[in-house]
Amino acid sequence: MNKTLASLKPGESGSLVKIEGENRLRQRLTEMGFIKGTVVGVDSTAPFGDPRSYSIRGYQISLRNAEAEQIIINQDRVMQSAVKENVG
Amino acid sequence: MSKQEKTVQVALAGNPNSGKTTLFNHLTGARQRVGNFTGVTVTRKEGVVSHKGWKIKLVDLPGTYSLSSKTVEEKVTREYILEESPDLIVDIVDAGNLERNLFLTTQLIEMDIPRVIVLNMIDEVRAKGVVIDTSNFSKLLSSPVVETVGRSGEGKDKLLDAIVEVAESGGKARQIRIPYDSHVEEAIDRTEQHIAKLHVGKVEEERSRWLALKLLEGDSDVLLQEGDHTDLIEAAKEEQFKLEESHGEDSQTLLADGRYGFIHGLVQEVESKSKSVTTQNxxxxxxxxxxxxxxxxxxxxxxxxxxxxxxxxxxxxxxxxxxxxxxxxxxxxxxxxxxxxxxxxxxxxxxxxxxxxxxxxxxxxxxxxxxxxxxxxxxxxxxxxxxxxxxxxxxxxxxxxxxxxxxxxxxxxxxxxxxxxxxxxxxxxxxxxxxxxxxxxxxxxxxxxxxxxxxxxxxxxxxxxxxxxxxxxxxxxxxxxxxxxxGLSDPFVMELPPYRIPxxxxxxxxxxxxxxxxxxxxxxxxxxxxxxxxxxxxxxxxxELSMDYGAAQNRIEQQMVAGEEQTQALAKLSNAQAQEEQEKRYLGQIGKTIQPIFEPLGFDWKGSIALLTGFVAKEIVVSTFGVLYNTGNDVDEESVSLREAMAGSMAPEVALAFMVFTLLYMPCLxxxxxxxxxxxxxxxxxxxxxxxxxxxxxxxxxxxxxxxxxx
Incomplete structure (x- = not known):
């Protein structure tokens, strides 16, 4: 099922489906490795619940919730890719 | 050192937090020139190293994740590479974060600049039990790959050797192509053909591919630069539109997909876990x-x-x-x-x-x-x-x-x-x-x-x-x-780098x-x-003073019995004289002229002058008070004599307003x-x-x- 990255709880992760919204954000994120199929996980939350930090491709990045809402992820697919990585 | 040293111009590029500046400091030591890139306020650091008969001129470019010229740093980096065309680029990569760091590398590869790739902070990778096959890495990217530890300077000499090696070879290396999706490749081909027609024989093969890619990405700078060739731009826009239409994604995402695909394959091939270390993060x-x-x-x-x-x-x-x-x-x-x-x-x-x-x-x-x-x-x-x-x-x-x-x-x-x-x-x-x-x-x-x-x-x-x-x-x-x-503010996309000992x-x-x-x-x-x-x-x-202070002084000295009373009277007199002098000097005249502006705030002419002098630097306000209350300007805020002199000269609320004014009024010179x-x-x-x-x-x-x- 598709969800926004903002709706994930700390500790959860999902695989990226697409980035909606304005071009600038999408381009920036794409360059930083937010590509279809990449696994993104939620790390920590700032004191007022916004922004939050995420891990992707082995590094950490912080995004405001308004931005994380533009990022669509899928939690079912992450299971599969995790299985695949274990096998590989 | 021979007199006719050969010179090579080298630029250091890399992601923010890749340890680029630390490495730069290790290479150049304190012999650095700090300035700005022309027209923008981005720091430009330069230094020179001599190695094996070569004079290596280094420039530390700003840290960037990409070369797409959206931020000032990216623009500066790209313009530097395109316009000042360095002889080679040292691309500093955080070895512990290969995938994202190599994105910039793919862009440098596409610009076809001779390069040396540095796997920095290799110690952190080793500690995790990961091994990187540098010789294979070097072969796949057709450029020397050097392992370094920026903090200790390990690998510094090997890096200098590699720079000299590339410089001596004249930078000729096998060209690398980042392969894209077949539709994208077709669009690149057609655009390149168009470019070849316009700039006959002028554009080298790799530069033309880069130009085509940038046109397909809709890069505003390149569009502007090619602004005269309306039909080229039209054709590229058409290709971009078709691609986006058939893939349901914008062209930038499609190209990034290709680059990350290439990177993923590369990393799979060069990185392996030697032993299973339970890394506690x-x-x-x-x-x-x-x-x-x-x-x-x-x-x-x-x-x-x-x-x-x-x-x-x-x-x-x-x-x-x-x-x-x-x-x-x-x-x-x-x-x-x-x-x-x-x-x-x-x-x-x-x-x-x-x-x-x-x-x-x-x-x-x-x-x-x-x-x-x-x-x-x-x-x-x-x-x-x-x-x-x-x-x-x-x-x-x-x-x-x-x-x-x-x-x-x-x-x-x-x-x-x-x-x-x-x-x-x-x-x-x-x-x-x-x-x-x-x-x-x-x-x-x-x-x-x-x-x-x-x-x-x-x-x-x-x-x-x-x-x-x-x-x-x-x-x-x-x-x-x-x-x-x-208007829109920047997206808050900020890396949280791993903690490191500086x-x-x-x-x-x-x-x-x-x-x-x-x-x-x-x-x-x-x-x-x-x-x-x-x-x-x-x-x-x-x-012109209102009275003859010298005469008054003589009178006191003659008429009063020497003692404390006389000393006090003399002090009072010289105080009055200094104050009058201050009032009549230019500063006092200006203070008096502008004082009406401060009247509603309750500041007297002394306060007005103090504020005026505070324009040079705000702490001068204190020494001006020192002069004006004639305790000498050799005072500080703790000085008892100044405190005594000033007490009673202002109402407390005026003093408070004066502090508020000092806090907020114009910045110092x-x-x-x-x-x-x-x-x-x-x-x-x-x-x-x-x-x-x-x-x-x-x-x-x-x-x-x-x-x-x-x-």
Whole structure:
């Protein structure tokens, strides 16, 4: 099922489906490795619940919730890719 | 060293946090030239190293994730590469974060510049039990790959060897192509054919592929550059549209897909886990405490408190040494020079003026020691993360918190630190509100006045002033963001780098640079300012006094019995004389002329003059009071004689208004100079001055009214 990255709880992760919204954000994120199929996980939350930090491709990045809402992820697919990585 | 050394121009490129600057410092040592890239306020560092008969000229490019020219840093990097065409690029890659770091590498490959790839911080990778096959890596990317540890300098010589090797080969290496999806490749082909027709024989094969890619990405700079070739642009737009239509994604995403696909394959091939090490992720553990939802903010505030506390307590010792050094020098010059104008100029004008400001050097150096420590450990990004919600509320980026915080030390470096903010509007806004943050030069004024007029609650008054400054800065930001600076702010996409132990060398070099920057400011603008102020208070020399003070002095000496009473009378007399002289000199005349403006605030002409002189540097307000209340200008905020002289000269509410005015009115000369340099706009500089003066006047007026009722 598709969800926004903002709706994930700390500790959860999902695989990226697409980035909606304005071009600038999408381009920036794409360059930083937010590509279809990449696994993104939620790390920590700032004191007022916004922004939050995420891990992707082995590094950490912080995004405001308004931005994380533009990022669509899928939690079912992450299971599969995790299985695949274990096998590989 | 041979006289005819061969020269090679080398640029260091890499992601932020890839340890690029640390490595640069290791290569060049302290022999660096720091400047700016033309037209923009991005620091440009250069250095020269000699190695194996080659003179290697290094430029440290700003840290970027990409070359798409969306941020100032990216634009600068790309323009440097395209226009100054370095002989080769050293691409510094964080070995522990290969995938994202190699994105920039793919762009460099596409620009087809001879390169050396550096796998930096290789020690961290080894500790995780990961092995990188560098020879295979080198083969796949057709460029030398060197492993280094920036902190210790390990691998430095191998890097220099590799640079020389590429330089000697003339940079000819097998070309690498990043393969894209077949539709994209077809579109590239067609666009390249179009380019070949336009620039017959002029564009090399790889440059033409790069140009085609940039056209398909809709890169605004390249579109502009090719603006004359309307049909090429039309054709490229058509291709871009078709691609986006058939794939349901924009072309930039499609190309990034291709690049990351290439990277993924590459990493799979070169990286392997040698042994299974259960890596305990230290960064994650530290973050559990430092970014804890309950503890994070209090800890951050504690660190900030610690920073200021240490800066000012430890800084006191070197400040005292400088102080006695300046007095010693001043006395020596007094003795050496014959009495007269030249001596006054040197001792009172130059040594007094500059010496009073050099004294802040220890504070500045210590403040930057902390800032540099926070930056190099990776905590700075966390601070922005913790403060972003709050800063976003007033329309600013989390990163703006740091320059604002530094404003408590000195607005000059603080405004320069605003360079970390990418969006030009956000940066400008951060610069404009910075002078409202109460810098350390204002503290002596508060200590003096609060000590005299609010001795019971001096601490609270000073603290209140700091809060008032923050409040005004925040409100100003909020209002400007809602009115003049409408529009989108930067997306808050910020990397949280892993915690690292900073390299001592980098921290020291950073401190050294800031100290030099500060001393340059002192030797330039402050020196000139001090001389002007001295001139205004020493001239005109021949003034007509209301009475013959010399005769009066003689009378007292003859008529009164020598003793305490006589001494007091003499002191009173010379005080009156000095005051009258001050009143009649140029500075006094100006003070009297502008005094009506300050009338509603209750400031007398002495206060007006003090504020005028404070324009050079705010702490001068204290020494001006010293002169005007004739306790000599060799006073500080703790001076008992000045305190006694000033007590009763102002009503407490006026003193409070005076402090508020000092807090908010126009930035000092050096700050104005740095605003001018950083905004590159005289208009915004004038705006900043005007805003400060009007806000200060209005709020001081309010304070004087309200306090009159309450006190």
């Amino acid at each position: 230290l960064t994650r553990k530290i973050d559990q405490i430092l970014l804890n939802r309950l503890l994070g903010l209090p800890l951050f505030l504690f660190f900030m408190w610690l920073m200021f506390q240490t800066t000012f307590t430890i800084g006191q010792y070197p400040m005292d040494w400088i102080d006695s050094g300046v007095s010693w020098f001043s006395n020596m010059m007094s003795a050496a020079l014959p009495e007269g104008l030249v001596r006054d100029l040197v001792v009172e004008g130059i040594i007094g003026g500059v010496g009073g400001i050099v004294i802040f050097l220890p504070n500045i150096v210590l403040l930057f020691l902390f800032i540099s420590f926070f930056e190099n450990t990776g905590y700075m990004a966390r601070a922005a993360f913790l403060m972003d919600h709050f800063m976003h509320g007033i329309g600013l980026h989390g990163k703006a918190f740091i320059p604002l915080l530094m404003g408590f030390g000195c607005n000059v470096p603080a405004i320069m630190a605003a360079r970390t903010i990418e969006n030009p509007k956000d940066r400008l806004l951060t610069i404009l509100i910075n002078p409202f943050m109460s810098c350390s030069a204002r503290l002596p004024v508060y200590v003096l006045l609060a000590g005299i007029f609010f001795s019971e609650n001096a601490g609270s008054v000073v603290f209140g002033l700091y809060l008032a400054g923050i409040f005004v800065a925040m409100s100003a930001a909020y209002i400007m963001k809602k009115t003049m600076f409408k 390299a001592l060398r980098s921290v020291i070099i950073h401190m050294w640079e800031k100290a030099v920057e500060f001393l340059k400011k002192v030797s330039g603008i402050i020196l000139v300012g001090s001389i002007i102020i001295w001139f205004l208070q020493a001239f005109p020399q021949n003034i 050096a700050t104005i100079a740095v605003i001018r340099r950083e905004t590159q706009s005289l208009g915004w500089t004038m705006f900043s001055v005007g805003m400060g003066l009007s806000v200060a006047w209005i709020l001081a007026w309010v304070v004087v009214r309200v306090a009159r009722v309450l006190l």
